[in-house]
Amino acid sequence: MRDDDIFEKLKKGRLNPVDAIRLLKGDTEGEKSNKIDLVSIDPTKELDELIGLEEIKDFIRELEAFITIQKKRKEQGLQTQPIVLHMIFKGNPGTGKTTVARILGKIFKHLEILDKGHLVEVERADLVGEYIGQTAQKTREKINSAMGGILFIDEAYSLARGGEKDFGKEAIDTLVKAMEDKKEQFVLILAGYEEQMEYFLKTNPGLKSRFPIHINFKNYKIDDLIEIGKLMLKQRDYKFSKDAELKLRSILEKHFSENPINFSNARLVRNIIEKAIRLQAVRLLKERNITKEKLMIIEKEDITEGGLK
Template sequence: MNLTIKKENKDKIFDEETLVNIQEEYKKTKIQEVLYQLDKELIGLAPVKNRIKEIAALLLIDKLRTQLGLPQASPGLHMSFTGSPGTGKTTVATKMADILNLLGYIKKGHLLTVTRDDLVGQYIGHTAPKTKEVLKRAMGGVLFIDEAYYLYKPDNERDYGSEAIEILLQVMENQRNDLVVILAGYKDKMDRFYQSNPGLSSRITNHVDFPDYTAEELLNIAILMMEEQQYQLTEEAKNTLLEYIKRRMSQPHFANARSIRNAIDRARMRQANRIFNLHNRVLTKKDLVTIEAEDILKSSLFMDK
């Protein structure tokens, strides 16, 4: 017997033989362009990229089910991004906002990045208006709260972070069609944060863990950063930079790609100073674009040499 599936408005009737061209629907949404950019712009992070693709696929299928009048459980869109600084969490959040917008889950698709200071006030009556103003600006897009665990300070009776959390919880539950919230931070601290705030934990559907980069991946990131600024590394400089990265990874306050960007900026300054002192000859374009090993070796990490 041929079953029919009716949409809620009963204007259309689809039987079980209704055909859906998934590739055609996929192309219509243009999310493949976003996923391609994600692959192109971010080195490594294979587990993260796969998870984002899974989430995008689920949301696309859910959209198609709605079009065919099939029952659907409203997909949970609030997310948790955990990992060390400089592992691409904000970049991926931006791409996620694009995907959600293209699929029609959020109206605007913008990303608003905030921290505790943007949400929590310093005196009674200050937190609620601050938090509500941030939420107002984020409506229609994605609110990215970095180091979200700092919202909760149970040891401080005069702290107003819990008030911000309560307001946030209400919006996450009651205005799910208007705002997606991504909470981010170190994994161990975020785990403790969720344990202390079960209301938040229950509203987070997708947990994405961002692994640290390997030294080789960070070298490739550095090379890409250099190319974007039209610089190039000699082969010796590449080997020296790889050694620098390995040493820097063992130092305090290492922040993955963020630390590498800082190292590149310092190497550029040393290069500029080196060629500035070449008073006795005319500079060539090669002089201006080439980073030598000595521009990296002058880092304090190589003082033992």
């Protein structure tokens, strides 16, 4: 790779600084041997650092490799498979759907599939109007704002909840038309609970075939949720006491056993932790000697189901 190419990729965010320095120092054996240069990228590293989601990580690696090789085949004049990236994300809240979508945008930008790679997250109220003609306009505006990136519609099944006369159908029709007319300019991801998404796809016979990629986001394991909780605290300069961690585990196991279908996963952990930080503050204000260690420790009494929303 020429120095000019390296600087250009670095400027556009398609190459991280560490790899740029490595290439500028002359590590170009890949080019000399006519090998494909698959430089490691920050978005992929960001994906790898997510807790759990192993099956999804493997699939995204496969997808990334497929896109890269199809581009190489095109350069060599070989037949290629069409790259259609509209997706369905199915799973409970807090299973990482939005986070993965955001990382995918960055990966697609690096692969030069998308110009910007940004994520525009919307729900029914952002697309559906109250009057005739309003819905198509609102939907087109959101589509235009997602050009060069990803349009992510959470609880997408709500667009079909009102039946044939509901304005949600107009939003669906507008989205379908944009998927065809501007299929190489943005990626559409529809997300929601698995059962509701399956019902939603049946409301429009031609809808399911337009989304070649379906990803199931399973509930996190309890151990993974504990690690997510620790990470959330670490990012805020807090940590669990041993008893606090055991109490969090007990609460998570209880809620999962009672309602596994609607289990809130990482969202549940976040709500409990945010409440715990507030309760710790109230507890510490009653003490005379507040040390640095005390400021950091979340104790058992700070962990409560009252953190649920």
